Amino acid sequence: MTPARDWPAGALLPLTGYPQRVVRFVLGYEPIPESMSIIGGDRNRVLLEPVTAVAVVYADGWVLLDSGFNIDTIRDPEARAAHYNYDSYTAVVAPGDALKDQVDAAGLLWADLAGCGISHVHADHVGGLRLLEDGPPIFFQRAEWEFATTVAGLEHVVFTDDYLRRGLDIVLIDGDTDIAPGLQALDTRGHTPGHQSFLIKLPSMSVVLACDAADLRANITGARPCGWTATPALAAHAQASITRLHNLDAEDGVEVWPGHDPDWWAWNNVADQWTSDTGQ
Numbered sequence: 398m399t400p401a402r403d404w405p406a407g408a409l410l411p412l413t414g415y416p417q418r419v420v421r422f423v424l425g426y427e428p429i430p431e432s433m434s435i436i437g438g439d440r441n442r443v444l445l446e447p448v449t450a451v452a453v454v455y456a457d458g459w460v461l462l463d464s465g466f467n468i469d470t471i472r473d474p475e476a477r478a479a480h481y482n483y484d485s486y487t488a489v490v491a492p493g494d495a496l497k498d499q500v501d502a503a504g505l506l507w508a509d510l511a512g513c514g515i516s517h518v519h520a521d522h523v524g525g526l527r528l529l530e531d532g533p534p535i536f537f538q539r540a541e542w543e544f545a546t547t548v549a550g551l552e553h554v555v556f557t558d559d560y561l562r563r564g565l566d567i568v569l570i571d572g573d574t575d576i577a578p579g580l581q582a583l584d585t586r587g588h589t590p591g592h593q594s595f596l597i598k599l600p601s602m603s604v605v606l607a608c609d610a611a612d613l614r615a616n617i618t619g620a621r622p623c624g625w626t627a628t629p630a631l632a633a634h635a636q637a638s639i640t641r642l643h644n645l646d647a648e649d650g651v652e653v654w655p656g657h658d659p660d661w662w663a664w665n666n667v668a669d670q671w672t673s674d675t676g677q
């Protein structure tokens with residue numbers, strides 16, 4: 398099994414200063430019934446949702462938060478058939494390798510990647526770990542890694558070969574934890590046993606990436622959780638987590654971004670980042 402180590406208490410990734418900006422990535426799309434994304438949603442209305450990730454950029458390096466699909470699995474017909482065996486769920490990707498291509502387009506260098514935070518082990522979040530062998534620390538909540546390495550499998554839309562790979566430096570944290578200057582992991586369990594969100598302190602505002610604790614912006618504004626949890630017992634945690642995110646969003650200078658909302662501004666016009674002068 399892929400070994401994991403404890404992240405030392407109080408340690409931070411070796412980055413100077415505070416986050417300067419966030420680069421937004423849309424790494425593919427997936428069809429999701431609205432009822433899965435928000436409790437009470439229409440199960441016959443299928444949304445084509447963006448698969449998102451970000452780079453948190455510092456003066457001397459960057460941190461990747463989530464990583465999209467495993468393109469190698471999607472592009473190999475046998476592997477694709479063995480993994481994506483669902484009635485209505487599949488991966489929709491553009492030509493190329495979205496993560497590699499968008500990192501390049503943003504002018505970021507893999508050699509400067511200081512770390513990676515993974516919200517949870519669903520297949521649309523861990524596929525990019527294929528690029529991080531012999532790379533920097535990869536942060537998981539301990540509860541998520543336990544789920545990932547014991548019961549999780551295809552029936553949970555978890556592909557263990559995405560993260561049980563040689564050469565990954567998996568580091569485990571417990572609950573709310575600072576992982577770099579101005580970058581904190583937040584315990585938002587519920588969608589999965591050890592789901593985490595991320596708080597990024599930018600010069601002008603703080604951004605919270607809800608990841609899959611809130612697929613849609615309406616989850617956050619209405620304090621309504623997603624309609625899916627890994628086990629029924631997690632539903633109360635999912636409600637507590639969305640209430641937490643709803644309250645954070647109400648704070649001055651804080652904006653909580655949903656993980657999969659096709660209409661949320663941050664995931665629209667992502668390509669403008671490579672062509673405009675402002676970067677945001």
Ligand SMILES: [Zn+2]
Nearest residue numbers: 519521522609
């Ligand atoms: Zn997701």
